[in-house]
Amino acid sequence: MATVGEARTEILRRIRSAIGEEPHVPVVPRGYRTEAGYDVDVLRELLTERLQDYKAQVVACGDTREEISAAVSGVLVEHGLTSVVAPPRVVVEWLEEPASGQQVQVVADDPEVSTGDLDGVAAVVTGAALAIAETGVIVLDGDVWCGRRAISLVPDVHVCVVRTDQVVGLPPEAVARLDPRRPQTWVAGPSATSDIELDRVEGVHGPRTLVVVLAG
């Protein structure tokens, strides 16, 4: 493509000629809310309500390792899930104890599970980077708790553990805490579409079931 540099030069020249020599650059007003100031009880309640409104299931539990493990096991049993993939750290922390009364095959994503094999796994268990209460959002950022994006995408059930100290009130609080260099996925409920007569249908290509285990 010999014209690449040429196109770049030409487009930049056109832009400069269109906006003129010294275009006015406005100062951006930031009069919107940047902190909600909610206490932890409000954050927990609001996140729960907003997640449920968009058809996510929310399970509350204590914040110890044992309590989280038990809550996760309970979800796997309740949904009859017999195989689960998770980042190695999550396997060690929350999936070591086999779910009571049920044989669950636990696969750590190390070495990486192939996409085809992920399609054969019933569920994924991850942590989260943070959650946003007002908009009912959980954020995954590829860290040791969240894992690769593919593992939280291909399996049909996503169980996501969020600690209450990870919950913020508003999107600006989330943006300030997140590292843009990491691959991120913001999730608000299970996948959905409104493409047919604007009738919302939950569950299309992404996980059709989202369970948030809210710890603490």
Place this chain on the structure above:
Amino acid sequence: MSTYLGMPSRRVQEPSSPIQGVRDFPAAARQALGDSVLRRNLGHATSVIRGKRAAVVGEVPDWEALRDSAEAIKTETMARLPELLEQLEANVTAAGGTVHWARDADEANRIVTELVRATGETEVVKVKSMATQEIGLNEHLEDEGITAYETDLAELIVQLAEDQPSHILVPAIHLSRTEIREVFATRMPGVDPLLTSEPRALAMAARTYLRELFLRAKVGVSGANFAVAETGTLTVVESEGNGRMCLTLPETLITVMGIEKVLPRWRDLEVFLQLLPRSSTGERMNPYTTFWTGTTGHTEGTTGPDGPKEFHLVLLDNGRTDVLADEVGRAALHCIRCSACLNVCPVYERTGGHSYGSVYPGPIGAILSPQLTGLTGDSVNDSLPYASSLCGACYDVCPVKIDIPSILVDLRARHVEAQQSRTGLRVPSPEAVAMAAAAYVMRDEKRFAAATRSMRWGRPFMKDGHLRGPLSSVMTGWSSSRDVPTLPDQTFREWWAERESGGHGG
């Protein structure tokens, strides 16, 4: 400068493109208005989404402050566009991506084709993208022997039906569930013939059909909602998870993005990610939003390689720099493609998206399409600025405060000027004569008073809101679609003078 607020009635045949139809708006609209199924589908869909939007916007106490910020960020972006694009390019490149520049649709299509060819693949999976629709990428790839699969449900419906999208957000909004069932039953490979028209059943049929495609695809093609100059981060906002599939699973990702989509700072996303979902689908937040920076194989603090090994960003001009050159019209480039203006527009609700002849329909299309193709004075897109009653609902709902009505009026004026310069003013059009006469009269107070007094002599020529007598044949183009108001006995000035002198109080 004279401004004509009527509707031109010429019909011009020109080669069509994804942003320019074959007929002008009045001709296309006339046909659409005769389609009662279309009007029912659209009326239902737009009223549902208007209600949803109003409810979630009402929840946000600082909505107006967010709009003010968004408007300023977009104005700043346009003023700093060269440096922001250079900064974006540097950061994407530093993060392992490759940036390409395309002056027009042909150049962008050639770049994407060559990139796909280099992978040795003959199929690509696509995330819904207005930029790739605008350049006709799918058709171009098909000519080159590459199959592009649309994976957004509505885009899939439109593609299988060999139809055209009619809405920015919900491209199949003109089709009912029964019509969609027919499309799937007859055209989707391997579909269950007993498929019902329940939206859930239709969505599940699409899931089954596309699943295997997602898992095998080696090349993904997307657009981008936002790109952050200071970090090189790109964002796609979606609902179904098809976007995540296309952005995450393939080995190569090619993103085509208009140059105006760049934002200065990472922080700016906190504004747009609040405004966009509520304005667009009427949700507090859309189900999935993906952010990626170059190739994400070596990001500090993460578990390891994540996503495509190769990433290409194609920056597209295709007429945008022409739009940017117009001080009033350039605000059309602030658009974040939410489609709120379509959903509130009385003209869109009745005529549908196809009448606009462009992948950008509705009020935003009426200001964007003719600017992208150029107001020449004899183009079918010249009719689009007239496809509005100037009611202002589009401006009220626009999350980035684009003053669409003012731009429409400005474009009407530019159209008249283009037409005049094209015809060399030898034969001024009747409306140009009428407007020039009106301008002469209204420039002078005495002339205006005399003229309004003389209007009463016109009363015998009007009846029941229609013109009668000799004028009716001359004015038919104007008056056939408008009621003529009944003229009062007295002018306002006469009434005022009488009131001031103590005659009566009205």
